[in-house]
Amino acid sequence: MSEHEKTLTEYIHELKSEDANVRIEAAVALGDWGNDRAVTPLIEALLHPDENLRRTSARALKEISNRRSIEPLITVLLDDSSAEVRAEAAYALGYFTKFDFNIDNLFLALKDEHYLVRQNVAFALGRIKRRKAVKSLIDILKTDENYHVREMAAWALGEIKDKRATEVLISALNDDRLSVRKNVAYALGRIQDSAAGNALKLQIVKEGESKDASWALSKILKKKDAISALKDAFKKMRKENFINDCIEICRTLYNLESKSAEKFLKEMLEDEDLSQYYDALKACVLT
Numbered sequence: 618m619s620e621h622e623k624t625l626t627e628y629i630h631e632l633k634s635e636d637a638n639v640r641i642e643a644a645v646a647l648g649d650w651g652n653d654r655a656v657t658p659l660i661e662a663l664l665h666p667d668e669n670l671r672r673t674s675a676r677a678l679k680e681i682s683n684r685r686s687i688e689p690l691i692t693v694l695l696d697d698s699s700a701e702v703r704a705e706a707a708y709a710l711g712y713f714t715k716f717d718f719n720i721d722n723l724f725l726a727l728k729d730e731h732y733l734v735r736q737n738v739a740f741a742l743g744r745i746k747r748r749k750a751v752k753s754l755i756d757i758l759k760t761d762e763n764y765h766v767r768e769m770a771a772w773a774l775g776e777i778k779d780k781r782a783t784e785v786l787i788s789a790l791n792d793d794r795l796s797v798r799k800n801v802a803y804a805l806g807r808i809q810d811s812a813a814g815n816a817l818k819l820q821i822v823k824e825g826e827s828k829d830a831s832w833a834l835s836k837i838l839k840k841k842d843a844i845s846a847l848k849d850a851f852k853k854m855r856k857e858n859f860i861n862d863c864i865e866i867c868r869t870l871y872n873l874e875s876k877s878a879e880k881f882l883k884e885m886l887e888d889e890d891l892s893q894y895y896d897a898l899k900a901c902v903l904t
Contacts, residue, residue, distance in 0.1 A: 625650055629658045632670075640670045648677025656683045663689055668699040675702065679709035684716050691722050694738075700731035707734055711741030720745060724753045732763035739766060743773025751779045758785060764794040771797060775804030783810040790820050799829045806833030814838055814846075821850040827862035831869040844874050851881055860885070860894050867901050 628650070631643035644662060647655035655677070662674040675693060678686040686709075693706040707726060726738045739757065742750040751774065758770040771789060774782040782804070789801045802820060805813040806829070814837050821830035827850065835843045847870045854862045863885065871878035878901075885891050886898050 625652055625654060629655060632658050632662050632674075637667055637669065640665075640667065641673050644670060644673040644677045648673075648680035651681050653681065653683050656681055656685050660686060660689045663693050668697075668702050671697065671699070671702045672705045675705040675709050679712045682712055682715070684713070684718075687713055687716060687718050694726050694734075695722055700729075700734055703729065704731065704733040704737045707737035707741055711737075711744035714744055714746070720747060720750065724750070727753055727757055732761075732766050735761065735763070735766045736769045739769040739773045743769070743776040746777050748777060748779050751777060751781050755782055755785045758789055764792070764797050767792065768794070768797045768800040771800035771804045775800070775807035778808050780808055780810045783808060783812050787813055787816045790816055795825060798826060802826070802829035802833045806836040809837050811837055814842075818846055818850070821846070821866070822853050824857075824859050824862060827854060827859075828865035828868075831866045835869050835873060840873060844870065844877065847873070848877060855881075855885075860891060861897075864894065864897055864901055871901065 625647070628643045628646045631639050632647075634640050634643070640662075644659065647659060659674045659678050659681070663671050665671055665674075671693070675690060678690060690706045690709055694703050694710065697703050697706070703726070707723070710723065720742065723738050723742060727735055729735050729738070735757065739754060742754060754770045754773050754777075758767050758774065761767050761770070767789070771786065774786060786801050786805050786808070790798055792798050792801065798820070802817065805817060814834065817830045817834050817837065821827050821834060831847055831850065834846050837843075838846060847866050851863055851866045851870070854866065863881070867878045867881055870881070882898050882901055886895060891898070
C-alpha cells in the first residue's frame with residue numbers, strides 16, 4: 618500500500634474519531650484529496666450527531682463531486698435539523714452540474730424557513746441552468762421577503778437565460794434593495810431580450826446603478842444604439858456630478874467605442890474639481 622493510500626485510509630478512519638476536531642480535519646482532508654474512496658464514508662458522516670461534521674462532510678462531497686453523493690445531499694437538504702447544514706448541502710448541489718438529476722426537491726427547498734437555505738438553493742439552480750427552474754425562481758424573486766434570496770434568484774435567472782423571466786426582472790428593477798437591482802440588471806444583460814432596453818435606459822441614470830445597467834445595455838442593444846444610450850447617460854450623470862457613475866459608463870463605452878470614452882475621460886481629467894478621481898479616471902481604460 619502506498620503512503621498516499623495509507624494517509625487516505627487513516628483519514629477515513631478518523632471520521633469516526635471521538636475527537637471533534639480530528640473528525641473535522643479528516644473531512645476537510647478527504648475533500649482536498651478528491652478521491653472517490655472517501656465518498657461512502659463521507660455520506661455516512663452526513664448522519665453524524667455533530668452538525669459541524671455534517672456540514673464539513675457536505676462540503677467535502679462537493680469537492681469530490683461523485684454522482685453517488687447527490688441523493689444523500691438532497692436528503693440532507695430536506696431533512697437535516699440544522700439550517701447551516703441544509704444550506705451547505707444546497708450549495709454543494711450546485712457543483713454537480715455534469716450530472717443529470719431530478720431537481721424537483723430543490724423547488725421544495727425554496728420554501729425552507731431559513732433564508733440562507735433558500736439563497737443557496739437559488740444559487741444551485743442557477744448553476745444547474747435548467748429551464749424547469751424558471752417559474753420557481755420567478756416566484757421567489759417576486760415574493761421572498763429576504764433580499765439575499767431575491768438577489769440570488771435574479772442572478773440565477775440570468776444564468777439560465779430564459780426570456781420568460783424578462784417581464785418580472787424588469788419589474789424587479791424597482792426593488793427596494795440596490796444589490797437586488799444590480800443582479801437584475803446583470804440578469805437582463807445575460808438574457809439579452811430587447812424588451813428590457815427602455816427600462817435599463819432609465820436605470821442607467823440612477824446614482825450607483827450605472828455600472829450594471831450600462832453593461833446590460835451593451836449586451837442587449839445594437840452597437841450603435843448602445844453607444845448612443847451610454848453617451849446620453851454619461852452626459853446626464855456628468856451634469857448631476859455623479860462621477861463614479863460616469864466612470865463606470867466610460868468603462869463600458871470604451872469597449873464599444875474607445876474614441877468617445879477617451880473624450881469624456883479627458884474632459885474629466887482636465888477638471889480640477891475632480892482631482893480626487895484622477896487615479897480612477899486614468900485606470901478606467903486599463904480595467
